[in-house]
Amino acid sequence: MKFSVSHRDGYARCGRLQLAHGSIDTPAFMPVGTAGAVKTVTPDEVRLSGAQIILGNTFHLGLRPGTGVIETHGGLHRFMGWDGPILTDSGGFQVWSLAADREIHDTGVRFRSPVDGSTVFLGPEESMQVQQGLGSDIAMTFDECTDYPATYEDAKKSMGLSMRWAARCRDAHGGGKQLLFGIAQGSVFPELRSSSLESLVSLGFDGYALGGLSVGEPKTKMYEILDDCTPLMPTDAPRYLMGVGKPEDLLRGVAAGIDMFDCVLPTRNARNGWLYTWDGVLKVKNARHRQDTRPIDETCSCACCSTYSRSYLRHLFVNNEGLGQRLCTVHNLWFFGQLMQEIRLAIEEKRFDSFHKGFLLRYLE
Amino acid sequence: MKFSVSHRDGYARCGRLQLAHGSIDTPAFMPVGTAGAVKTVTPDEVRLSGAQIILGNTFHLGLRPGTGVIETHGGLHRFMGWDGPILTDSGGFQVWSLAADREIHDTGVRFRSPVDGSTVFLGPEESMQVQQGLGSDIAMTFDECTDYPATYEDAKKSMGLSMRWAARCRDAHGGGKQLLFGIAQGSVFPELRSSSLESLVSLGFDGYALGGLSVGEPKTKMYEILDDCTPLMPTDAPRYLMGVGKPEDLLRGVAAGIDMFDCVLPTRNARNGWLYTWDGVLKVKNARHRQDTRPIDETCSCACCSTYSRSYLRHLFVNNEGLGQRLCTVHNLWFFGQLMQEIRLAIEEKRFDSFHKGFLLRYLE
Numbered sequence: 001m002k003f004s005v006s007h008r009d010g011y012a013r014c015g016r017l018q019l020a021h022g023s024i025d026t027p028a029f030m031p032v033g034t035a036g037a038v039k040t041v042t043p044d045e046v047r048l049s050g051a052q053i054i055l056g057n058t059f060h061l062g063l064r065p066g067t068g069v070i071e072t073h074g075g076l077h078r079f080m081g082w083d084g085p086i087l088t089d090s091g092g093f094q095v096w097s098l099a100a101d102r103e104i105h106d107t108g109v110r111f112r113s114p115v116d117g118s119t120v121f122l123g124p125e126e127s128m129q130v131q132q133g134l135g136s137d138i139a140m141t142f143d144e145c146t147d148y149p150a151t152y153e154d155a156k157k158s159m160g161l162s163m164r165w166a167a168r169c170r171d172a173h174g175g176g177k178q179l180l181f182g183i184a185q186g187s188v189f190p191e192l193r194s195s196s197l198e199s200l201v202s203l204g205f206d207g208y209a210l211g212g213l214s215v216g217e218p219k220t221k222m223y224e225i226l227d228d229c230t231p232l233m234p235t236d237a238p239r240y241l242m243g244v245g246k247p248e249d250l251l252r253g254v255a256a257g258i259d260m261f262d263c264v265l266p267t268r269n270a271r272n273g274w275l276y277t278w279d280g281v282l283k284v285k286n287a288r289h290r291q292d293t294r295p296i297d298e299t300c301s302c303a304c305c306s307t308y309s310r311s312y313l314r315h316l317f318v319n320n321e322g323l324g325q326r327l328c329t330v331h332n333l334w335f336f337g338q339l340m341q342e343i344r345l346a347i348e349e350k351r352f353d354s355f356h357k358g359f360l361l362r363y364l365e
Numbered sequence: 366m367k368f369s370v371s372h373r374d375g376y377a378r379c380g381r382l383q384l385a386h387g388s389i390d391t392p393a394f395m396p397v398g399t400a401g402a403v404k405t406v407t408p409d410e411v412r413l414s415g416a417q418i419i420l421g422n423t424f425h426l427g428l429r430p431g432t433g434v435i436e437t438h439g440g441l442h443r444f445m446g447w448d449g450p451i452l453t454d455s456g457g458f459q460v461w462s463l464a465a466d467r468e469i470h471d472t473g474v475r476f477r478s479p480v481d482g483s484t485v486f487l488g489p490e491e492s493m494q495v496q497q498g499l500g501s502d503i504a505m506t507f508d509e510c511t512d513y514p515a516t517y518e519d520a521k522k523s524m525g526l527s528m529r530w531a532a533r534c535r536d537a538h539g540g541g542k543q544l545l546f547g548i549a550q551g552s553v554f555p556e557l558r559s560s561s562l563e564s565l566v567s568l569g570f571d572g573y574a575l576g577g578l579s580v581g582e583p584k585t586k587m588y589e590i591l592d593d594c595t596p597l598m599p600t601d602a603p604r605y606l607m608g609v610g611k612p613e614d615l616l617r618g619v620a621a622g623i624d625m626f627d628c629v630l631p632t633r634n635a636r637n638g639w640l641y642t643w644d645g646v647l648k649v650k651n652a653r654h655r656q657d658t659r660p661i662d663e664t665c666s667c668a669c670c671s672t673y674s675r676s677y678l679r680h681l682f683v684n685n686e687g688l689g690q691r692l693c694t695v696h697n698l699w700f701f702g703q704l705m706q707e708i709r710l711a712i713e714e715k716r717f718d719s720f721h722k723g724f725l726l727r728y729l730e
Contacts (some may be wrong), residue, residue: 315401
């Protein structure tokens with residue numbers, strides 16, 4: 001196993017995960033590069049933010065440009081010019097959230113492509129094949145994201161399907177340098193979550209993920225599941241909380257023992273002028289910033305805050321200048337990068353709990 | 366005078382113009398930063414392309430965010446984070462091309478603001494005041510861009526107005542470190558152009574520009590005017606051909622003795638996937654680039670060509686990823702930067718004519 005935990009502080013832990021394209025420090029946040037690009041920014045800018053691994057989407061890339069084009073380039077890394085680690089999701093979540101006319105079979109899902117309206121079939125074997133073609137460092141099992149809310153019976157049925165698919169992914173996975181993580185489902189039912197993790201552990205994966213959270217359930221429910229589940233996840237493998245999240249959720253996840261996160265929030269919010277700071281979110285499009293010559297965050301040393309004022313960024317948004325979205329993306333990714341670095345340092349120095357509390361006190365004020 | 370010509374080759378010449386924020390090598394191409402940003406790229410990226418001076422728009426910036434906001438920052442340089450020279454146009458061209466309900470008076474133009482529909486008045490004094498507030502290195506006289514086609518009488522009347530305005534700009538200009546260039550009008554009538562330049566020269570400006578070209582007249586007409594006019598422009602002051610242009614037009618302008626150019630083409634075309642290469646324009650959105658792993662130009666060392674394939678760039682456009690427009694802008698600005706550098710070198714080495722012919726032979730094939 002190429003994952004080593006170097007420090008623990010309560011349930012929180014930091015460590016290092018060695019991957020085909022380099023190692024990453026955990027807890028790690030993965031910026032999302034849905035269609036082969038972290039929107040508006042270059043790989044260099046992503047790297048400068050402190051991010052060591054990004055996420056690519058099997059669903060999007062498999063449909064367009066298709067694995068053929070990406071394989072011609074020798075994989076997603078070369079295609080998009082990012083030479084660090086990449087995790088690819090399996091497409092399960094997007095089939096659930098984006099595809100129309102879904103027909104779910106035991107072999108996989110038939111749906112209408114949002115790209116060209118054609119009928120597409122994606123199942124565990126197909127997902128493994130696409131992720132192999134993309135050449136990611138970490139592949140994820142193909143799963144069904146359970147609707148929220150769901151009855152216990154429906155959630156059980158759905159989780160059962162995801163587990164059968166996980167077994168087939170395990171069999172179909174080519175191995176080699178690509179790791180494979182299993183995804184636990186089970187909605188907000190502790191018993192189902194526990195059973196799902198048991199199945200995954202008995203199959204054996206390189207890492208374990210919690211899927212189907214942050215899909216509309218109350219925050220307290222997510223935290224309960226988190227606290228119930230992490231003790232059931234192997235200590236010697238990375239734990240990944242999918243699709244999370246806000247800074248306060250990252251901290252809560254780390255507190256429960258999570259090692260990896262991904263979320264579109266820093267990039268998506270940046271494109272909407274929502275900027276993360278240690279004092280909370282700043283909405284730069286607001287008229288009160290019209291004449292404000294201060295940077296987003298006077299203590300921040302990102303490329304955006306080093307040069308540009310709130311007034312200028314607001315001006316770019318008002319004028320629909322794409323540069324504004326880009327500069328704000330640079331800032332938000334930097335903030336998430338700094339936050340993860342501070343988290344790792346706090347764990348190393350055994351003061352994570354006070355860092356956590358101090359952060360919330362200032363951030364949520 | 367802070368302009369010195371170091372080499373001549375036929376009418377073509379190269380030299381250096383010292384400005385408040387640094388000196389520029391001529392012949393120079395100025396990327397356009399209409400609303401305080403060269404669209405999609407940062408000042409650093411503009412600088413890396415070889416551009417030493419950019420153009421800002423009085424009309425756009427005066428209306429939004431207004432000089433008040435920019436003065437609060439200490440000027441346009443600080444506002445947009447570009448510390449090199451800036452030339453500001455006077456607003457005359459945009460009043461002509463963008464403003465509705467224009468009423469032209471001898472004191473200036475009343476029009477409806479495209480930003481908020483309010484009534485705005487812009488005349489020579491107002492334009493000088495805005496350009497002073499922006500703090501540009503070079504201000505331009507406020508002029509009326511003559512419609513094309515225009516009768517001799519209309520063109521004469523319009524040119525006369527521009528010359529009266531030029532005189533008032535001369536009087537109203539604050540001086541200091543900001544240079545002031547006069548703009549000649551006169552449509553395609555050599556006699557009017559000649560008379561316009563005479564007026565400007567007798568007023569005395571730091572540089573002389575040809576305005577009202579590239580507005581729909583046949584290319585041969587523009588070339589004729591160019592050849593007629595440049596001998597009438599003082600040899601010891603920079604000559605600026607406004608709003609031009611395509612690579613072949615830059616070369617034609619240089620051949621006639623022009624020192625400065627500006628145009629939106631490299632940036633606007635980039636956002637449309639039209640890429641400049643020594644072999645002509647490459648349209649990267651074209652389906653034939655779907656699997657093409659080659660860069661835009663295999664001989665190009667710009668940040669785009671060093672990393673990204675035609676296939677990837679096409680993919681970004683197809684997916685409406687703004688990064689594509691940005692990477693293509695980096696390439697096009699680099700191409701224009703390289704072209705100007707090659708032009709200057711060819712003049713220094715007294716082989717401009719053969720460079721010019723060789724370029725056209727390859728580029729227009």
